[in-house]
Amino acid sequence: MSDRTPHVVCPARELPPGERRLVEIDGRSIGVFNVDGEYYALTNVCPHQRAPLCAGTLTGTTRATSVDDIEWERDGRVLTCPWHGWEFDVTTGETVFNPHRWSVSTYETDVIVNAEAVAAGEAQPAIETHPVDIDDGVVVVYV
Amino acid sequence: MAETGTNRAEKTLSLIDCDIHSQNLGGMDLAPYLPDHLRELRGTSTPGSLWSNPHGVTRRDVAPKEGESAYEALCRQHFDEFGIDYGILNRGPLSLGVAADTEHAVALARAHNDELIDNWLDRDDRFLGSMLIAPQDPERAAAEIRRVGDHPRIVQVLFSSASGLGVPYGRRLFWPIYEAAAAHGLPVAVHPGTEGRGTARPPTGAGYPSRYIEWHTTLPANYIGHVTSLLTEGVFTEYPDLTFVCVEGGLAWVPHLMWRLDKNWKSLRVQTPWLERPPSEYLREHVRFTTQPLPEPDNPEHLRQLLEMMHADETVMFSSDFPHWDNDSPTFGIPPLPEELHRAITVENAQQLYGLPDDPAELG
Numbered sequence: 001m002s003d004r005t006p007h008v009v010c011p012a013r014e015l016p017p018g019e020r021r022l023v024e025i026d027g028r029s030i031g032v033f034n035v036d037g038e039y040y041a042l043t044n045v046c047p048h049q050r051a052p053l054c055a056g057t058l059t060g061t062t063r064a065t066s067v068d069d070i071e072w073e074r075d076g077r078v079l080t081c082p083w084h085g086w087e088f089d090v091t092t093g094e095t096v097f098n099p100h101r102w103s104v105s106t107y108e109t110d111v112i113v114n115a116e117a118v119a120a121g122e123a124q125p126a127i128e129t130h131p132v133d134i135d136d137g138v139v140v141v142y143v
Numbered sequence: 144m145a146e147t148g149t150n151r152a153e154k155t156l157s158l159i160d161c162d163i164h165s166q167n168l169g170g171m172d173l174a175p176y177l178p179d180h181l182r183e184l185r186g187t188s189t190p191g192s193l194w195s196n197p198h199g200v201t202r203r204d205v206a207p208k209e210g211e212s213a214y215e216a217l218c219r220q221h222f223d224e225f226g227i228d229y230g231i232l233n234r235g236p237l238s239l240g241v242a243a244d245t246e247h248a249v250a251l252a253r254a255h256n257d258e259l260i261d262n263w264l265d266r267d268d269r270f271l272g273s274m275l276i277a278p279q280d281p282e283r284a285a286a287e288i289r290r291v292g293d294h295p296r297i298v299q300v301l302f303s304s305a306s307g308l309g310v311p312y313g314r315r316l317f318w319p320i321y322e323a324a325a326a327h328g329l330p331v332a333v334h335p336g337t338e339g340r341g342t343a344r345p346p347t348g349a350g351y352p353s354r355y356i357e358w359h360t361t362l363p364a365n366y367i368g369h370v371t372s373l374l375t376e377g378v379f380t381e382y383p384d385l386t387f388v389c390v391e392g393g394l395a396w397v398p399h400l401m402w403r404l405d406k407n408w409k410s411l412r413v414q415t416p417w418l419e420r421p422p423s424e425y426l427r428e429h430v431r432f433t434t435q436p437l438p439e440p441d442n443p444e445h446l447r448q449l450l451e452m453m454h455a456d457e458t459v460m461f462s463s464d465f466p467h468w469d470n471d472s473p474t475f476g477i478p479p480l481p482e483e484l485h486r487a488i489t490v491e492n493a494q495q496l497y498g499l500p501d502d503p504a505e506l507g
Contacts, residue, residue, distance in 0.1 A: 050472065
């Protein structure tokens, strides 16, 4: 998996779908989100004017192929900046309006069961090789 | 100075913010300041907007913490956070200016001013206040300026940038406001938000927009109408000490206005013989513009060119619009500018206009 260092965020049961946690790691503020059971982490700084992005609203967004054909999409995974409303897809860190030019850093996340090993920095958590019961696991972010 | 030669550190200002909306953090109750009958019959409501912002008008991250007052939240998140030496509190309800009930509007403006003086202006040396008036009743607006305009921390007269009377603010019927403001040494300022509300006409002459994005983007059109009216009607000829401040009205239209007006003046001056010089010269002397929302062109050099074209070293003053959804960060909202220009915009132009001492405690 990641060659970055895992940091414990919180017990998985404390981060249900639709919720978020803010963590401070190595001086960096990072938001960790649970979107429909999947975990995503992104930097808590909007690239526009450096507002605390992860304090924004998690919602969906609109897409239109014509003025008469409007879809509400990405419900629950679009984070709007609390200042100017710039929209970011939490699952990619990319803005909705120009994903190639404007985005924020994202981080790998995982849920693992052996929290002590993670805290000691010796774990090699791999969700593929260790079946995980999420209720007993902890959410980690790799920074 | 008596203290020359002592070790007293020289105070120099680092930032003046010309547009702060403390009321959006709560803590402003005007009802107790209204006459009994209006409190019972009308309350404090004013004409609402037809256009809603999908994100709300107030930033999502600024609500006071549990147990924290609006004052404390304002200082923590803005004055202390960014080292602001002076901030002008521009509070609502601005839409009293487009209310049909003039008696109510006049009373609300008075209530606002009394509450501002009672609860805010003496609380912190960094606070400056804009007094509200009901511009649709110029005589009583002037009386209100005479009533509270001498308070040392009331630094300007504020009203809605939307005229509720169907004519722009240069018209003579508004001149009692300017006469009183000039007599008290106060600039007059307008702030957007009320365009298209109440008795105001559509936000632009084009007619009613559909959505907030359209309404907000075209707000400068209304400002162009007012500033052109003020310049051509001769307001600044009649009141040579008056300054008009366009708060949050945009910047990029100013070169257009100066150039087109000067060009037209050469041909059409016969209509406005009181303008003895090109109108743009009156603008440079008498009209000021606040920065937010600062244009964000893809090429930042274009912004520097714009600022040069509009003589920003004389005409532009920093504003954040905290805590509204479109506020500009005092730190990251302004791109790098030449040092002298940056200082003129962030400190000097406002310090000079409002007559602010280097030490805020000296203001009284």
